[in-house]
Amino acid sequence: MNLFRLPSVSRSRLVEHWPALGAASAWLVDLMCWPSRFDDPQVEREFTVDYGRRFADFRRAALILGTLIWACFGWWEINLAQTNDLFRPYFPEIFAFRCLGVMGATVGIVLAFRLRFDRDEVAHRILLTGLAFMCMCLLVQTILAPRPLNFTHFFVGFYLILFYLFGFLRLRAKTTFLLTVGVIGMIVVAQLVTQALEPANFIAGMFYLTNVALVGHSVNVSEERHVRDRFVAVRMLARSNDALQAVNAELAQKHQDLERVRRDQQAKSDALIALREQQREDAERASRAKSRFLAAAAHDLRQPMHALNLFLAAADEALDKHDSDESGKLIGEARKASELMARLFNAVLDLSKLESGHVTPNYSCVDLDRVAQETIEQLTPFAQSRGVELTYRARRAGQKRALVRSDADWAPRVLSNLVANGIKYADPAKAGRCIVIVGVVRMPNYVRIDVVDNGIGIASQHWDAIFQPFVQIGNPERDREKGLGLGLSIVNAVVSLLEGHRIELKSAVGYGSRFSVRLPAVESPAGCDAVAPLVDVTPSPSSLQGLYVLLVEDDSLVLASMNALFVQWGVLCESARSLAEFEALLQGVERMPDLVISDFRLPELSTAHDVVQLLGTHLTRPVPCLVITGEAIADAQGALPERCVLSKPISADDLAARMVELTESRRSGVQATAP
Structure with a gap:
């Protein structure tokens, strides 16, 4: 990739007819044309910053040196006035401009140390202004001095200024060229107006001055190109070093991992006699x-x-x-x-x-106020059994509803786990004063839900560890009454999965903890892909009794247990062990079933998707299908609604609740479509 864009010159004809002349002209053009800026503006800005920072001290030193040289010429003028009768009458005016130049240079030195001189644009303004001022003072001295001293003693000072400009101040080639052209033009105009120099001396002086300018400009161009090339090389080297360091860090980490694995394998090998089979599984x-x-x-x-x-x-x-x-x-x-x-x-x-990553979020519009109230209602008996006061700080009247874009199933679980965690870790020393507060704060772009307790608190060195599975800081004996050790791990995993969600923790030992979850806010339910259904199903024997259920299950033990449970609930059930038996059962059914319950994995490579297809083929009306499976990713293997999939093992209450939910939803749909 070309980092510079050098001015293009059409020289195909020269190269074709006079190769040597064409090459020479190309080199000459390349030598005199200053480098263009980098293609990427960001790279150019970084180069400018690096350029100014690198030469800041050098420029300050050069500025001080130039001021001293300018002042030394004043000493020379004093001596000349004492020995030369021709120069003596002009000395006061000429020396005044010498002193004026010293004052201007002193101002430049002060600015160089007071302003941001390490910024290239600031340094250019100070130095270019100072050089222009010095050239103006020298030009006035040349005009004031008598012939031929104005040429032999003052005009030659322009050579020194150009040497200084091109060699010491490290200015950019384009700016130095423009300043040089301006100085030469100023000299020419002054000569045409004042005729201060003898024509022969002026022509000779301008000849040498032009040569100095051309040579100095070519050196300056070459120097800036060298600096730009060095900047590019340093950047490439830095990137290579960064890549190398990243590779080294990765290799070091792999080495550490391999070393840890080696030590672990060694420890397992030592116990191979007693636990050979277990150690073989651990090694895999x-x-x-x-x-x-x-x-x-x-x-x-x-x-x-x-x-x-x-x-x-x-x-x-x-x-x-x-x-x-x-x-x-x-x-x-x-x-x-x-x-x-x-x-x-x-x-x-x-x-x-x-x-x-086998969980796909189902985003909808969730009312956090409702979620918080339902969570408080569900966990209040548990809090009372632990002697903990559970309160909810509702939003004030007139405030916007706490509507968020989240998953309607996982968001309540996050809040429930956080509240339950606060209840479990209440401080025994604060008996009668233990409290867990749930609050919802509506911000412009997000909604924050806080769970605050005055429990035992968490030391800061354990803040990261508590989100790891089976880590319970205050439960070394692994008492199941204090929880499973998975609640915060599930909270962390859910928050990491959902877009725009974030969890924060603040805690102090002995004072309690505050867990805060941020969720993206929406102004109205129209701001989400869907609206969370508000379903409140309470299973009861009366709601289950008389249901007609078709059961597809190939496991004899599970089949027997579910049939026994359905008998106790008063549910009419017919069962099939395979897809073929289920198809035969559908062909002979005399009553439209209220619900079909199926395992996901069936004999002969059949699945619950085949069961759903058979229902659509043999029945005239849609029938809800509940899939109860031990497959961890069954809901991701087809178009099964999430509310229609349960993972084994499940409790009888959860099974009854889901059956009531599906059958009630079907009855509501049938009533809505009835004429």
Whole structure:
């Protein structure tokens, strides 16, 4: 890439007929034409800044030296006036301009040290103004001095000024050339007007002055090109150094990673005899961080699973002893352990989907006031059980609604996790005074929701760590009553996934914490792609009883458990184990089903998408289909609405709520379209 644009000269004819003359003329033009600016204005600005900064001290020194030389010529004029009778009458006026030049140069020195002399444009203004002033003073001295002293003793001073201009001040070639042309023009005009110099001396002097100007200009052009080339080379070298440093840093990081992996593998090899199979699986894991995540998840899943097995075993023993009350209590405890295990498992799956990028946000217009109020209502019993006061600071009358562009499913989970976190980590020393405050602040471009508590607080060195999976600063014993250790990890993953969302944390040990989430604001629901549905479904036996459900499930254990649950709910259910059985069931069905529930992965490479296609083929009216699957990315593998997909394991209450939601939505749609 050409960094300079040198003036182009058409010389094809010269090169064709007289190659030597053409080459010489090209070199001459190249030698006398000053370099053009860089193509990129930003690069030119950086060059100008670098140029001014590099030669600032040099220019100051040159300015001081030039002033001293100018003053020394005043001493020479004093001596000349004492020894030369011809010069003595003109000495006072000439010396006055010498003193005037010293004063002007002194002003330039002061400005060079007081102003931003390291800026190239400032330095050019000061130096060019000073040189022009000196040339004017010298020209007046030349006009005032008598012949031939005005030529032999003063006119030659212009040579010295040009030498100084081209060699010491490091000015740009274009500006020095223009100043030189101006000085020569000023001399010519003064000679034509005053005839101060003898014609022969003037012609000889201008001849030499022009040669000095041409030679000095060519040197100045070459010097500026050299500086520009050096600037480009330094930039390229700096970029190469940056790239090299980046590569070195990457290699160093890889070396550290390899060293950590080596140490980890060595530690695993030492325990190979006792845990050979487990260590082989650990060695196949992609990274040490994922290994810690899986190990923590496995530990927390074993705890409720272990409790579940023991509770069921104890309940079985109680049934053998015909102790129905005790067996009922034990089964209730087993259900709590099962719900805890399902909650932990779903949290791990949610975090895995968020971090793997398999979650596609469904943006809509969300009313944060409504979300905050519903969250407060849901978590108030939990807060009361912990002795924590949960309050909500609603927006003042007249303020705009807190409407944001967010995901209607994930935004409430973010707020719920933050509020639950504040409740769990209440300060025991503040019994009776523990409080969690939720507030919504409407700003011009965003809405901020704050969750403030006066709990135990978090030390600043742990602020980053608490957003990592299974990290609980105040829970080294991993008490499940204090949470799963995944809430803030899910919050961080959701905020990172959603556009325009940001989370902030401020906390002090002993004083509490404040989590703030910023969400992009919208003026009205029209500012979003969709409006979040306001669905409030409460499952009840009466709403489920009498439903006709078709169930497609190939797993015998899951099929039996769901049939048993539907019997208790009063749900009429017919089941199929494969797509072929389901098609045969549809052909013989006598009643329009209210709902179809299907696993995602079915035998013979069939999926829930095939089930949906069969429904459209065999039924005259649309029927909602609920997919319950163990596939982590089932909702991303086709056009399945997110509200129609549930991940295993699920609780009976969640299953009932989703069934009621889908069937009620269908009934509402049918009533709306009825004539």
